[in-house]
Amino acid sequence: MKCQICKKDYYIKRGFLDLFREENTYICNSCYNKYKIELSHQEFMLENYNCIVVSMFKKRYKIDYRAFFLEYSQIARSLYFKENYELIMLDFVDLSYNLELLNMYANLLQSNIIVLCYNYTE
Numbered sequence: 001m002k003c004q005i006c007k008k009d010y011y012i013k014r015g016f017l018d019l020f021r022e023e024n025t026y027i028c029n030s031c032y033n034k035y036k037i038e039l040s041h042q043e044f045m046l047e048n049y050n051c052i053v054v055s056m057f058k059k060r061y062k063i064d065y066r067a068f069f070l071e072y073s074q075i076a077r078s079l080y081f082k083e084n085y086e087l088i089m090l091d092f093v094d095l096s097y098n099l100e101l102l103n104m105y106a107n108l109l110q111s112n113i114i115v116l117c118y119n120y121t122e
């Protein structure tokens, strides 16, 4: 398989028990270690509603983040059913710049919001 980040070929070691198990990966082990997923979140109040920003990475890397779409969708699925919250999925959030936009989203949805993103800056 070809790694979607470094574009090198890589192989998944299989044993007898998992020989026919389907496994979807698009990233090699060295890229997984290099670009570690470190979930973090920040919670704050908007004008009328509460907002939680969940970020997958602590740093902003110069990579194609679409390679992590499986992980992104798994996290999104786990956040989707949080009561009294609407999920918004964005790539990057600049909290100093996008705060007014998040406030408008929350007012539009008339709900607290969770924003899932790859990385946010304050």
Ligand SMILES: [Zn+2]
Binding pocket: 003, 004, 005, 006, 007, 008, 027, 028, 029, 030, 031, 032
């Ligand atoms: Zn790689």
